[in-house]
Each structure stands twice: as C-alpha cells, then as structure tokens.
Amino acid sequence: MFKPEVRIQQTELLSDDWYTLHKYTFALQQADGEWCHQSREVYDRGNGAVILLYHPERHTVVLTRQFRLPTYLNGNPTGMLIEAPAGLLDDDHPEDCVRREAEEETGYRVHHVQKVFEAYMSPGSVTEIVYFFVAEYLDDHRMHAGGGVVHEQENIEVLELPFAEALRLMHAGEIKDAKTIMLLQYAQLHGLVQP
Ligand SMILES: Nc1nc2c(ncn2[C@@H]2O[C@H](COP(=O)(O)OP(=O)(O)O[C@H]3O[C@H](CO)[C@@H](O)[C@H](O)[C@@H]3O)[C@@H](O)[C@H]2O)c(=O)[nH]1
C-alpha cells in the first residue's frame, strides 16, 4: 500500500484558549512522486474513552443525557444529547479514564471492563482517538447518583433504559451520538444484552 511522504513546513497556533487549534502547512508526496502543497486546520483536545454499561439479567443499559452546545448550533433544537458515559483521558490510561468517567457520570463503579475497539471520530479535522469499552453493571455497584463533576458544571442526567428501548431510540434518530450508536450496535451484534 502507498505510504505518502509528509513534510510539515509551517505550524501556526490559531487558538489555545481551551485546547489547541493549529494551522499546518505541509507537502505531501503523491504516488506519482509529485509533491502537492496543502494547509489544514487541526483541533487537538487529546483522546477520549467511552463505555457501555449493560445489565446481564435485566437487559438494560445506562446512558447519560446532557446539554451539548455544538449540537444545539447544528440542528438539535434542545441541545440535549443521549450518550454513553465518556470523557477525555487527561493523560490517564484509557481504562482508568473510563472507570473514572463511568463513576463520576453515572455513579456506577465498574469492575471488569472489556476494550472492544478504538476509532478516530473526525479524522479530517480532529486528532482525537476514542477508546471503546463495555462492562456489566449490577445494582450494588452504585456508589452515588452520578451527574458528573459539579465544579465542571457537568449537570448530567442518568438514564437506565431497556436495551430494546435504546435500540428503538437509535433507529428513531433520538440517539444521535456516534460513539453511543457504535456501542449499542456492538452490543446487539455480539449478543451482550437481549433486546
Ligand atoms: N470552560 C470550558 N470547558 C470545556 C470546554 N470544552 C469542554 N469543556 C468541559 O470539559 C469537561 C470535559 O468532560 P469529559 O466528560 O472529560 O469529556 P466529554 O465532553 O464528555 O467528552 C466525551 O464525549 C465527547 C463527545 O462525544 C468526545 O469527543 C470525547 O472523546 C469524550 O468521549 C466538561 O465539563 C466540559 O463541559 C471549553 O471550551 N471551555
């Protein structure tokens, strides 16, 4: 398979207010040996991790609901989005991150977590890789009500739904978050939970 030669020629910082947005100017060698010059803006907010919590006997899943401004600005009238618990790694190992986020956001302390895949979620402009996990949850794994970190104004609602209802919401377009759809489809494909 062709492996292009890349030469980064210039890196310009456009914003570093929260995470970083850079503009890269670079040369890319084509398969015919010719060089083509391009520039691309790249947003780097680190990597993330997400987890689907499923109940092996009750056939339910635990999801979150929270306000997401970018969706409000692009076609989501309430801005509220249903998502599997997730967060940014903040230099943590993906598995440590996903345990922390699951507990902060839903109150469930998970025991065995299984990594299922990893994926670039928006490869044309965002560097982020998201690590995907699944884990069983049981009622006595619940430490508190969840809701996220108060000083970060997370204000997260916790939803425990029958798996069949989560699939229905996905097909109806009411679950519209890519990482969540990927995990629900993984669970269905591998028979983790009965719909
Ligand atoms: N002040 C400020 N806070 C921000 C900004 N951007 C994010 N935050 C805050 O930073 C915290 C990040 O929370 P996490 O739980 O670590 O991340 P997440 O936003 O849930 O990210 C997850 O979902 C994303 C969207 O699907 C994924 O991109 C990401 O990888 C991860 O899975 C949240 O409190 C969020 O409001 C910003 O520009 N300014």
Ligand SMILES: [Mg+2]
């Ligand atoms: Mg989060």
